[in-house]
């Protein structure tokens with residue numbers, strides 16, 4: 001409850017921020033996109049993880065204000081990056097209850113116009129559990145988001161109950177292989193087999209495949225060999241505040 005009051009205050013007083021983690025195209029070695037990640041350092045409690053922020057927001061009716069803040073901030077900063085010469089794709093995370101909001105696609109459409117962002121520069125990243133909640137309603141929301149022109153990425157791929165049926169049912173552009181499969185794939189042959197299978201599966205559905213949690217060059221090299229399209233992880237960089245992210249991209253080349 002205390003956290004709920006703090007979050008209300010944080011939203012009102014603009015204490016939250018978005019940080020950005022770069023994503024690299026394995027063929028070209030260039031940064032092509034970033035994932036925006038919610039960050040909050042509370043005076044008394046210190047760092048509060050995005051998972052906790054989102055669950056507090058969902059329980060206290062703040063989720064809609066939170067996602068309004070996230071979408072507006074991400075798109076405004078996309079425009080600022082663009083003005084500074086950085087023309088990347090950006091993914092934005094949406095939670096379970098976001099997909100249950102009827103007005104979400106109209107809101108996103110409006111925000112894209114407000115901040116003058118081409119829809120195809122934005123990727124909506126959803127988790128498998130987010131899709132599970134009310135499947136019919138989620139699919140309807142996702143289809144309407146696609147009609148606006150944004151891309152869709154399915155996060156944590158391979159860990160949920162119904163990864164396969166999502167491929168059939170959802171209008172996806174990208175799947176993100178969960179870091180639990182990536183972390184030890186060089187040591188554990190079974191993990192590598194799963195990663196190979198997910199890449200092949202994704203490509204058969206004409207989807208881009210990105211691996212998250214890539215921490216070393218050997219893993220990146222192996223992923224490149226087996227056809228993975230993109231990587232994200234500490235090997236490239238952790239999430240960075242916007243100004244540092246921009247400097248990082250400039251220096252990365």
Ligand code: G
Nearest residue numbers: 036037038049050051054070093094095127
């Ligand atoms: O930054 P970190 O790796 O701790 O993020 C953990 C998870 O929190 C991410 O996988 C994502 O699902 C979720 N998350 C991060 N930022 C946001 C956000 O802005 N909105 C929502 N709904 N979830 C977020």
Ligand code: G
Nearest residue numbers: 155156179212213214215232233234235238
């Ligand atoms: O929302 P998403 O599933 O993208 O978040 C993944 C989580 O993994 C975040 O909490 C992020 O901080 C974390 N993360 C990002 N890169 C790495 C990495 O290379 N290794 C590990 N262990 N965690 C990472």
Ligand code: NA
Nearest residue numbers: 035093125155
């Ligand atoms: Na994510």
